[in-house]
Amino acid sequence: MAEFVYLYRGNRPPQSPEDGQQRMQRWMTWLKELTDRGHVKDPGHPLERSGKLVSGKARTVTDAPFAEAKDVIGGYTLVEAADLAQATTLASGCPIFEIAEGTVEIRPVMRMG
Amino acid sequence: MELGDHFFRRESGRLVAALTRIFGVHNLALAEDVVQDAFCRALEVWKVRGVPDNPAAWLMAAARHRALDVVRRERTARTFAPELTRWLESEWTLAPVVDESFTSAVIRDEQLRMMFSCCHPSLPEEAQIALILNVLCGFGASEVATAFLTSRAAVEKRITRGKKALANAERLFDLSDDDFGARLASVRAALYLLFNEGYHSASSETAVRAELCDEAIRLTSMLLETEATAEPATFALAALMCLHAARLPARLDAHGDLSSLPDQDRSRWNRALIDRGLALLEQASCGSVATAYHLEAAIAAVHAGSPSIASTNWDAIVELYDRLLKLTPSPVVALNRAVAVAQRDGPDAGLAAIRAIPDADRLRDYPFYPAAIGELELRRGDAASAARAFAAAVGLARNPLERRFLERRLRTAETTSHPAPAGPA
Numbered sequence A: 001m002a003e004f005v006y007l008y009r010g011n012r013p014p015q016s017p018e019d020g021q022q023r024m025q026r027w028m029t030w031l032k033e034l035t036d037r038g039h040v041k042d043p044g045h046p047l048e049r050s051g052k053l054v055s056g057k058a059r060t061v062t063d064a065p066f067a068e069a070k071d072v073i074g075g076y077t078l079v080e081a082a083d084l085a086q087a088t089t090l091a092s093g094c095p096i097f098e099i100a101e102g103t104v105e106i107r108p109v110m111r112m113g
Numbered sequence B: 001m002e003l004g005d006h007f008f009r010r011e012s013g014r015l016v017a018a019l020t021r022i023f024g025v026h027n028l029a030l031a032e033d034v035v036q037d038a039f040c041r042a043l044e045v046w047k048v049r050g051v052p053d054n055p056a057a058w059l060m061a062a063a064r065h066r067a068l069d070v071v072r073r074e075r076t077a078r079t080f081a082p083e084l085t086r087w088l089e090s091e092w093t094l095a096p097v098v099d100e101s102f103t104s105a106v107i108r109d110e111q112l113r114m115m116f117s118c119c120h121p122s123l124p125e126e127a128q129i130a131l132i133l134n135v136l137c138g139f140g141a142s143e144v145a146t147a148f149l150t151s152r153a154a155v156e157k158r159i160t161r162g163k164k165a166l167a168n169a170e171r172l173f174d175l176s177d178d179d180f181g182a183r184l185a186s187v188r189a190a191l192y193l194l195f196n197e198g199y200h201s202a203s204s205e206t207a208v209r210a211e212l213c214d215e216a217i218r219l220t221s222m223l224l225e226t227e228a229t230a231e232p233a234t235f236a237l238a239a240l241m242c243l244h245a246a247r248l249p250a251r252l253d254a255h256g257d258l259s260s261l262p263d264q265d266r267s268r269w270n271r272a273l274i275d276r277g278l279a280l281l282e283q284a285s286c287g288s289v290a291t292a293y294h295l296e297a298a299i300a301a302v303h304a305g306s307p308s309i310a311s312t313n314w315d316a317i318v319e320l321y322d323r324l325l326k327l328t329p330s331p332v333v334a335l336n337r338a339v340a341v342a343q344r345d346g347p348d349a350g351l352a353a354i355r356a357i358p359d360a361d362r363l364r365d366y367p368f369y370p371a372a373i374g375e376l377e378l379r380r381g382d383a384a385s386a387a388r389a390f391a392a393a394v395g396l397a398r399n400p401l402e403r404r405f406l407e408r409r410l411r412t413a414e415t416t417s418h419p420a421p422a423g424p425a
Helices: A019-034 A084-091 B007-023 B025-049 B056-073 B080-090 B091-103 B104-118 B125-136 B139-147 B152-169 B180-199 B206-224 B232-245 B269-286 B294-305 B315-328 B331-345 B347-355 B368-379 B383-396 B400-417
Strands: A002-008 A040-042 A051-054 A060-063 A073-080 A103-108
Touching: A002 A084, A019 A040, A019 B007, A019 B025, A051 A103, A073 A084, A084 A103, B007 B025, B007 B056, B007 B080, B007 B091, B007 B104, B007 B125, B025 B152, B056 B091, B080 B091, B091 B104, B104 B125, B104 B152, B104 B180, B104 B206, B125 B139, B125 B152, B125 B180, B125 B206, B125 B331, B139 B152, B139 B180, B139 B206, B152 B368, B180 B206, B206 B232, B232 B269, B269 B294, B294 B315, B315 B331, B331 B347, B331 B368, B331 B383, B347 B368, B368 B383, B368 B400, B383 B400
Parallel strands: none
Antiparallel strands: A002 A073, A002 A103, A040 A073, A051 A060
C-alpha cells in the first residue's frame, strides 16, 4: 500500500441550513466508506482560509488570501491505496464535486528507497 | 454521534434569535451572517472530524465567539441593540450579556418576540409565513418556494420586503405592547395558515407537507410554553393541528394520490397525535369562549374518535358546523357542512344544502364544490350528472395531485353511467 494526500479546493456556502446538513452528511458517508474499506490513514483537518505567508530572503510577511478563493486549499486527508490509479478512483466519489469549482488534488507521499 | 433530522434548521432559528437580541433587529442580516459563518465552520470541521458530543453547544460557542468578535470590531461604527448598548461597550459586561442571550429562556422569549414581529399588520399573510419559515424555522428561500409551489424569486421578494419591515420597526415586538391581543390573533392566524399550507399542500411529496405541519405545531407549542400566549384559543389551535396532522399519513394512498376521508385507511392515523390533540382540546376548554379553532378541533376530534365513516356521529358534526358557520360565515365551511348533512340525511338533503349556500358564487373556482355535487349525484344514482360535475371539477384542479384525484372520480362516474358491456360468458 502506498500513501497519498488528498488536497481539497473549492468552497461554496450552503444555500440553507438543510442544504448544509445534507452536504455534510454526504461527506461523512463518503469518508466513512473509505475508512471502512481501510483507505483512510488520517482523516486530516479542514484549514482556515486565512493565514500568513512568509516569503523571500527578507522574510516578507503577507496576509492571506494567497490565491483566488477557488484555489485556496480547504483541507486534506491522508489516504492509503494500492497505487495512484486507485487513489484517483477513490477520490472521484468525493462530494466536493457538487460544487462547480471543487477539486481534489491527489499527491503521492514520497517514500525513502 | 448522529445529527438529528433538520438539526441545523432548528438551531438556525434559535441562534438568529439570540444574536438579534445582541445586535438589534435592524442588524438581522448581520445576525444571519454570523449564524451562517458558524454553520460553515461546523460543516467543515464535522464532516472530517465527526459530529461532537454536544453539537448544539458547539454551534452556540462558535456563534458566541463570532458575536464577541463582531461587537468588539464594530461597536464604534455600528449601533447594536439600543437596550444593551451600555453593556456591550464595556469589556466587563460584554461577555456576560452575550452569554445571557444564549440561555434557553432568553432564546425562547426572543423567538416569541420574533414570531410576533413577523406578523406585522403591514405584511400580507403569505409574507408573514414566508418570513416565519425563513427567520424562525431556518428554511431557505428555495425551500419555502418548493413548499408553496411558487418561484424562488417571488419568495425572496416576500422575505426581503418582510425583513425591511422588521428592520424599520427598530425593535422586536414586546409582549407587553398595547396591541398584544390583536397581534396574538394574527400570530395564530399565520400559524393556522402555515399548517393548512402543509396539510392541503399541492406537493405530492409527503415529507415537504409533513415538515410544514411539524413546524406549525412546534411554533404553536412555543406559544403554549408562555403564560401570556397560552390562551384557550392557542390550545384549541394546537389541538386542531395535532388532530389533523394525525390523519396526514393516510391522506395520500400507496400511489401518492389523494385519498378522501371515506377511503382513508384509519389504521394509518397517528394515535399518539390524536391523544395529544384530545388532551390539548381538553385544556382549551377552560375558557368561556369557543373560537373557530375550538369548533374545528372539535370536528376533527369527532372524526378521530370514529372507527369508520358510517359510525361517525354526523349529528354532532353538523351541529358543530352550524356553530362554526355562525362564527365565520364562509362558503367553504357551508360546503363542508352540506357534505356532513348528506352523511346524516342522505344525498338529496346534502344537495339541497349545497344549493342553499348563499354566496356559492365565491366557490366557482373551487374544484371541490362541483366535486362535492358529483359525489352526491353519484350516491343518489345519477351518474351522468355526477360525471358532468366531476368534469367541471377537473377543469378547476389547481395542481396535478388534485387533477389526478378528480380524474379518478370522473372515471368512476363515467363507468357507472356507461357500464362496460359484459364480456362473453
